[in-house]
Amino acid sequence: MGSLLGPFESRSTLFPQRDERQRLNDWLTREMLDVSERIAAGPVTPTLDLESLRTELSKFDFETPRPIDELLSWTIDKLERGIVHLTHPRYFGLFNPAPVFPAECADRIVNAVNPQLASSATSPAAVAIEAHVIRAVAQRAGLPKDASGHFTSGGSEANFTALLCALTHVEPDYAQRGSRAFTGSPVFYTSRDCHIAWLKIAHQAGIGRLALRLVATDGCGRMDTAELKSAIAADRAQGHVPIMIVSTAGTTGAGVVDPLPECAVIARDQGLWHHVDAAWGGAVIASDRLRGLLRGIEQADSITIDAHKWLATTMGCGMFMTRHPNLLSTVFQISAAFMPSNIAGLDPYVNTAQWSRRCLGLRLFLALGAVGWAGYAAHVERSVALMEGLKQQLIALGWTAANDPVLAVLCVEPPPGGAPARKIVERVVASGRAWIAPSRFEGRDVVRICATHGESTVEDIAQLVATMESARCL
């Protein structure tokens, strides 16, 4: 027994002393700065041979320990050459940002003190900071002062929370009896251009994927409200139970905003929950100039905004907010003798889908604290200006803009005669000079480009245009 309590061989590696920690931390800090510079100067796409990675991985049998220095260098090298670089200024991708520095600082702090955010008794300061940030964002979006919410792992968890809230709000017995509590099958509505994770969410909530009604768009990518009304009426006629309308404020494919005020009115008239999925587009609430694009968001029953998208925190940082402050503790109520507190409206484990929780909100707290809403306004306005400039350049070269990049997402069609959109995207990505995506807009293939990096420059845009042009003419 005595020897079990003495120093063990791996202790100095698992729990190094201060000098060793400092040595490795300093080395990592310097090394990661070098890596960032190399990434920005190199290809956006992976160059690593996956076969040789698998061979190397097969040698990690986890029987023979290896020196930590060697492991760190090995891992950094693999990630440097083995991923699409979201931190590259010519990654014009799927809403995944290059993280802002204050968010990285937050992660360092959180990594070191590792707060457990399940209960306010364990981490009172961290819970209070997160709650403060959520209130500030909810109020900036126009929700009432007593609106509540929390940080989530991302937009999908936030949207899942919205569906659970809607189901419980419309039928409180759903909490106990699930779908069986309803007199017919519960159904909900969103546009066919929504983020399609709603299918998985319907599955998780136990109402089944068939519960999702994908409403047609109006030719400009917005949910067609006449179609929405007819779909609700048809469902009622068949004995189904409409629950919720989800408007997307910034579609994933094209950054289009559904008609929020009209959807709010339909939801109110029909007694339905109105959720606004502003996972990406919600960031424009920071800008006095652009926030009008989301007019009507303030009437929502609930809102999703991802901090890890346009607000550019590190990954795994969504937000859910609702104007019904007590509902979350009805949906997620639970008690366990071992938990040190159980406070409705405060303790995250009784108000959110998660139990053990990482402190996420510090990322946005530090970023907002350091630059304020005005700082973020400049960030989002710059992205929109970059995409508007890109649109003008491509139009001058004969391309057609399928949408207006009001939320920094541009969808374009190439001029006739050259390669089609999908081929162009394939070639651009294969070149490693930029990363863009194929998409569909109103039934047409388009090239989708989004300003996700706060430091992309007009030179980066010029390089993108040149790469797209040569991919088109190859």
Ligand SMILES: Cc1ncc(COP(=O)(O)O)c(C=O)c1O
């Ligand atoms: C509009 C919208 N909603 C939800 C999501 C899902 O968010 P997450 O990937 O953070 O789960 C996305 C992701 O791009 C999105 O664009």
